[in-house]
Amino acid sequence: MAATIRDVAKLSDVSVATVSRVINQISTVNPETQKRVKKAMEQLKYEPNLVAQGLASKKTQTIALILPNISNPFFSDIVRAVEDVAQSNGFTVILCNSDGLVSKEQSYIEVLRKKYIDGIVFASNTLRIEDIEQLKKDNISLVVLDYSSTMESCSIIRAKNREGARMAVSHLLEIGCKKIAHIYGPIGDQTAKNRLEGYEEMVHSFSWYSPTLLVPGHFTINGGFEATKMLLEKHPDVDGIFAGNDLMAVGVLKALHQMGKKIPEDLAVCGFDGIYLTEITQPELTTIAQPIYELGEKAAKILINKINGLLEEDNVYELDVTLIKRDSTIKAH
Structure with a gap:
C-alpha cells in the first residue's frame, strides 16, 4: 500500500501541515525539519499528490503550447521539441491549436488561466499586449516564438x-x-x-x-x-x-x-x-x-527556467539560419 502524507508526518515526528509546507516549498519551515521530512519521504517512497499540491501552491508542473496550425510540419517539430524538454523536466504539455483565430486563442487563454497553468509557449501572431499583461498579473510565465521585438515584456525566440x-x-x-x-x-x-x-x-x-x-x-x-x-x-x-x-x-x-x-x-x-x-x-x-527543433527546445527551456525562478529578465533570442541549395535552384550542367 502506498505511503500517505500522514505516514510521512508520523515518521518525521511533525504535523501533516508541516509536511505539506515542505512539499510546497514554503520557506517558513526550519531547515532541519525540512531535511527530516524529506528523508522520511525518501524512506517511505512517498509521491506527493500533484493535484493537491497544485491547488495549494498554484503550481501544477503543466505548461501549454498554443499553435496556429498543427498541420504545418514546422509546428510539428516545435511540438516535439517542447514535449521532449518538458518531459525531461517533469512537466506535462497541453497542446492548443488556435487556427490563427484571435477568438479561439482568447478562449484558450481564459481556460488555461483557470487551470493553474504554470506557463505558456505562444507560437502565435495574434497574441495581444493586454494578454501578456494579464498573464503576468496571474503569475503565468510565457515565452513567444517569432514575434515583434517591440514586445519587451516577454521573452522572444525567433530565427533571423x-x-x-x-x-x-x-x-x-x-x-x-x-x-x-x-x-x-x-x-x-x-x-x-x-x-x-x-x-x-x-x-x-x-x-x-x-x-x-x-x-x-x-x-x-x-x-x-x-x-x-x-x-x-x-x-x-x-x-x-x-x-x-x-x-x-x-x-x-x-x-x-x-x-x-x-x-x-x-x-x-x-x-x-x-x-x-x-x-x-x-x-x-x-x-x-x-533550426526548428532548437527553437522549440530553447523556448521550453527558457519557460521552465522562468517558472522555477531561475530566469527573470526578458530577452530576444535570434537563431541563425542556413541556405540549403537543392535542385530547384541548382541548374544541371
Whole structure:
C-alpha cells in the first residue's frame, strides 16, 4: 500500500501541515525539519499528490503550447521539441491549436488561466499586449516564438528572418535570375513581414522591381499555387521566386509543373523554413532552413527556467539560419 502524507508526518515526528509546507516549498519551515521530512519521504517512497499540491501552491508542473496550425510540419517539430524538454523536466504539455483565430486563442487563454497553468509557449501572431499583461498579473510565465521585438515584456525566440530572406534573394541573383518575385505570408504576421522586408532590401534598387512582384500566399500550399498563377499572368518573364515559407514554395512547384515550366531552367524557386517536405518534392526544394527543433527546445527551456525562478529578465533570442541549395535552384550542367 502506498505511503500517505500522514505516514510521512508520523515518521518525521511533525504535523501533516508541516509536511505539506515542505512539499510546497514554503520557506517558513526550519531547515532541519525540512531535511527530516524529506528523508522520511525518501524512506517511505512517498509521491506527493500533484493535484493537491497544485491547488495549494498554484503550481501544477503543466505548461501549454498554443499553435496556429498543427498541420504545418514546422509546428510539428516545435511540438516535439517542447514535449521532449518538458518531459525531461517533469512537466506535462497541453497542446492548443488556435487556427490563427484571435477568438479561439482568447478562449484558450481564459481556460488555461483557470487551470493553474504554470506557463505558456505562444507560437502565435495574434497574441495581444493586454494578454501578456494579464498573464503576468496571474503569475503565468510565457515565452513567444517569432514575434515583434517591440514586445519587451516577454521573452522572444525567433530565427533571423530578415537575414534569411536576404540570403534567399542573394542566392537567386547569384545563379543568374534577372527578375525575382516574392510570395509572402499573412498580413500582420511578424515573420512574414520580416521576410518580405528582407526581400525588398535586396531588390528595391533594381530597375525591374515593382510592387506587383509581391503576391500574398497565406503560408499555405494552395496559397502558393494560386499566387504563382496570378504572378506569371502579370509577369511572364519572372525567372526566380522566393516563397516566404516552404508550404507556399511547394504550391509554387505544383503550379509551375502544371504550366509546363522547367525548374530551375525556366524559373528557380527558394522557400524558407527547412521542413522535411523540401527533401521529397520534385525537384527537391532549395530553402532557408531554420533550426526548428532548437527553437522549440530553447523556448521550453527558457519557460521552465522562468517558472522555477531561475530566469527573470526578458530577452530576444535570434537563431541563425542556413541556405540549403537543392535542385530547384541548382541548374544541371
